[in-house]
Amino acid sequence: MKYRKIVWLLALLSIPSWPLLAQQSKPTPYLPTHADILQRYRKVQLLDSITRKTVFKHNVDANWLPDGETCWYINYSKDSAKTYYLVHARTGLKEMVTDTAKIAQLIKNKLPANPVKAHGPSRWEGFAADSISPDKQWVATTIDGNVYIRKVADGSLTKFTSDGHEKHDYYGALAWSPDSKYLVGYRIHPVEDSAVYYVLTDVPGTTRGQLRSQPYKQPGDPFTSYEMYVFTLAGKTITKVKADLIDFFDAPVLHWRYNDPRYFLYEKVDRGHQRFRVMEVDAVNGNTRTVLDEQASTFIYEARLYTHYLPETNELLWTSEKDGWRHIYLVNTLTGQIKNQVTKGDWVVRDIDSIDTKKRTIWFRASGMHTSEDPYFIHYYRIGFDGSKLVELTPATGNHQVFFSPDRKYYVDKYSQVNIPPVNELHRTADGGLITVLEKADVSAWQATGVPFPVPFTAKGRDGKTDIWGVMCRPSDYDSTKLYPVIENIYAGPQDAFVPKSFMSYYIEMQSLADLGFVVVQIDGMGTANRSRAFHDVCWKNLADGGFADRILWIKALAQKYPFVDTARVGLYGTSAGGQNALGGLLFHPEFYKAAVASCGCHDNRVDKQWWNEQWMGYPVGKHYEEQSNVTNAGKLKGSLLLIVGEADNNVPPESTYRVINALIKSGKTFEFLPVPGMGHSDGGPYGRIKKRDFFVKQLLYATPPDRNINE
Template sequence: MLRKFLLLQGGLLFALLTAQAQPTPRPNTVRPAEGPSLAMERGRAIFPQRPDSAPYQPTQAEIMQRYRKARMLDSIATRSIFKAAVHPHWSADNTSFWYRNILPDSVMEYVSVDMIHGTRRKLDVAPADSLPRRTVFQHYTGRRWGSFTTDSLSPDKQWVAYIAQGNVFIHPANATRAEAFPFTTDGDTAKPYGDLAWSPDSKYLVGYHVNPVRDSAVYYVLSSVAGTSRGQLRSHPYKQPGDPWTTYEMFVFRLDGHQKLKVNTPLVDFFAAPELHWRHNDSRYFTFERVERGHQRFRIIEVDAATAETRSVYDEKTNTFIYESRLFTYYLPETNEILLTSEKDGWQHIYLIDAITGIQKQEITRGHYVVRNIDSVDAKHREIWFSACGMNPDEDPYYIHYYRIGFDGKHLVNLTPAKANHIVTFSPDRKYYLDAYSEINVPTINELRRTSDGKKILELEQADASRYLAAGLRFPEPFHAKGRDGVTDIWGIIVRPADFDASKRYPVIENIYAGPQDAFVPKDFTSRYSEMQSIAQLGFIVVQVDGMGTANRSKTFHDVCWKNIADAGFPDRILWIKALAAKYPYVDTTRVGLYGTSAGGQNALGGLLFHGDFYKAAVASCGCHDNRIDKQWWNEQWMGYPVDKHYDEQSNITNAWKLHGALLLMVGEADNNVPPESTYRVADALIKAGKMFEFLPLPGSDHTDGGPYGRTRRRDFFVHHLLGVEPLNRNANEPL
């Protein structure tokens, strides 16, 4: 009976919203076969220029109705898109797989696919073996640091090395510690030796004299712990910009003669002890990687274990930054070669270098596009499997495609030819793959393809969004405009209310996150109903943009962030919104707000501080408002080292006195990501400057956008400050 009631209730909501939906066609009601170009054509036809449009200024009664409808749309949208994803459960013999579709009314559909014959059939029930197989591949997983032990048997099993009282000892494997030889005597428990690693031939042992650094703590108080009458103090180690690192002084211990040799290289004073790569069939030499603090130099250094002398095999320097987290290195010991990535030609590309001479043998990929990831390396066939974006000049430069290429830079195969954003899942034996491709306004298509030549074998599913569209909802629309240089395209998306009137002008709210570590505008079609869409239903145009300073474009595009986090791409974002308004007059650039969390919280407040002539209201959640207070690894990567005056000049705390517009600050009192004092110090500076603002501390909450309560407050805040209407008086228990 309960299920029957819920189905009936859902049907009534669906019927109500369908009846309320505008009969006018929507610009982004796009069937998969139509593609984005037709969507844009529809957009031009349906939303003509209306220079006489009036500002959208709803009454309180209209806003109340919008709240009610938004809540109903939120409910319906979460269960109105089907067949958007295929999650394969592979057979043991790699010839077939099955997957499950969740259909309307929670009906389950099971499908079996025969990859050899290219057929699919529906099953009555799922196979008994209903858990996906997990297979280990030779995938690239990134550079590693500090993967060593302190008690180690040599490869030839003749010797045991260990640390005792901070010093290095060694004894024959058939002997006891009583017969051990001390390689060092100057270590102790405060500054011990450690991180021992053997050479493959067991003639050398590498270790470090370590000067440990204990990170200082950050503190917070849990104000509302049940069963207590006092606030509970909490702390955890937290490294901030400028804080010291543990240092590692490298030594080679030669077993012949029991010699201890200090390696001729500076202290490793950034990150942990590096991984060692021994030369194939010659254990006299090994290499290690070194990223210098400040992120402006990356080296691969070779050590002669016999003499402890060193030389640089690879040495890259830059005037801005090297993005350490996206440095890819892959060692090919049998051929003494190294695959690595670099942005030295202005774009992220793959190079092949000689591991002995350091000579570049091949720039494997080349062009105005970005290698996003190395999926795997086939050393036998000398091929690389990778993903990249921007290779196709006539599509969104952020769209990811998957490729295969030879070490010689030839025989490039595009495994994902459709103009869209792609997600690929390989079969366990990598002979087949599933290609799921879509755009933000084009539902997902899932295909089965053959790896050897990329040939399509079978279309598996097309996402069904008919219920979503029938409810009057709209897909986001991609939009691009020129950035500050007048040349570079800036890409973003626009989200409209379900029932908006093109003859009105609507306030704009930007969902902002300008963290330089990535790009953030979504590219995939999704079955998840977004917060942006939910906010838009209240009577806003909601947008998201990737301005200069974010990643996944050229090095020049990315470098804008260097020692310049406060820029946040605002010159590009503002031009983008103005260009949007030039195309769609229902976009009101006199009423623009923005919101964000974490770095986005920093950006949201920064919009009011540095561009208060354009942005009128902001909600900033858990912001890293001063880059000296936030985590070391993130901030030194973009703001550089040492910590200099530019950190202070760009601080939201330092610039709090510049506040224009309406501001709501939120912070979780138990934030383990960005210390809560970052927001509290902004509040303190605003109070001292006599600025008015709203402040919402969230008891017990960690790093958050505010959760359900905070999101409600955010919507009410924008309704009040951008639409000029008092939101629902929730304390009066008025019904939605």
């Protein structure tokens, strides 16, 4: 009965909820009247409401009991009623639990969750070292910028340095050796970051704008630097380490040799992200030795650079793209030689989840090993340090998430695709064997609404060989005899890939925008991550590229397959780096893109944060920064533009947008602008999203959106 009501409501809006079957020789542009648009806005509001809580059994949140052999979970119905299930992992037997006392006991006895977490601490963060020596006999401290050692027994002080100052060139970041014989520290030359500012224009209880500021390092700004020293307790000696100045990142973590704590390792990343080294220091004389030295002609993606030290065996697990793909290597830290490449092939290690040093096993995630499926799909594996005994834990086609039992004897594998609902399976960890299917998502209520799932699509990129992947959302009621304008949801930031790969159990913004009468797409072009090194390298000193050459070909190929796609009316929108890309589409590719909404864009990479922009645009700041700036190129604007900025943006300084505006004004260009008082880094919030919808309705559908001042 409830589904009949849904169909009746859709019919009231006089827009069919199924594709029309009539065919014409040539589709004609969809050009809705004002009345049609009003109905579409109402329909979107209705669909947002009726699609809620229409996907069931899509998630199994397993709660394990102390025996390690049983778990329980809850299924929810449309009215939020709960059904409890108890699972016997060894056999896969599942039973419904209705006894309230037993349910209470299950809840009381559940063990803490054991989520799979990727490894990789940030090198931007300093380390915390204990000031008390491992033998508990000494305390390391600084007084007025100099190094002192306090004896715990009697509190007596020994001064090691006298050339430190309280506010500049002081000593700090002290760390003990495991045998308490050595103390490593640094003479630090601090740099105070310059501030960026913004004004809050409407603070309650005030009549004046409120100035706010924060320290903010931009590309080219100096870093605090560190000179390494070793302080020896026996003899009270000071040795300056024979090493390059550390002038990028914080003081490094030290890794002491297990059976000879005279030596320690530390990491050094050179500014510009083109060189990474692991250095060994001899604490006795300050001599250094290069253990590992990786250099790149483009960049080393520092945030994805993984190292795991094995001091007991003098080994290091390290990830590198040295063969063109991100893989794991085992390094002998005594000789600096690579013992073996642990993983290899034309696929990508995405994350390392855990290391079992006793069994010499690595648990990791990867994508691209299955050549017949989407190369972004994540699968889970384990492998021996020597590259043998590779076990795939998640063989089914799809994008996977794994949840282990606390003792890792079992795991729940949840997998799906954007257009294929989730399946939750219980597996044995020992061999990856399937025990039972716990749940398959029920989407019948969703399908009754008529809202389609996103459509995956792939086409060749600019080289004619590389597959470019994306998704399309089309109107729920699309008419195959009509041509619908295209809107691209763009974010070409090189730090990741962004097209969704898993099933989404809610009415996503792309679909709601499509239901206004658009084809809405999202694409990962060249220059984004999670593919080959060559794919990623396209972004190097080249952020203005944005993968547009691939995106345009993809949309044209989409139109070849789906005749209802109108490539004569194409717009795009994005936030942050996506805001930079959205405006870039109009500046650099006006022959294809006709309208753009750019929110909180980092329009000039010299204005945005140092760590992100130097990673991709390089150091030092060269002329290419200026040449690729949206500010510099603002005079090239063609097409229709809406700029949005939150005045309290502390991620990308608001002046990034205001500098574009000033350049547009000086060039005599026409554009729209929405500043949002009090808002931070965002797409403009609910009001900004309304303005975005209205903008595209006007610019691509040539229709008049609702007049909300008369409650139309």
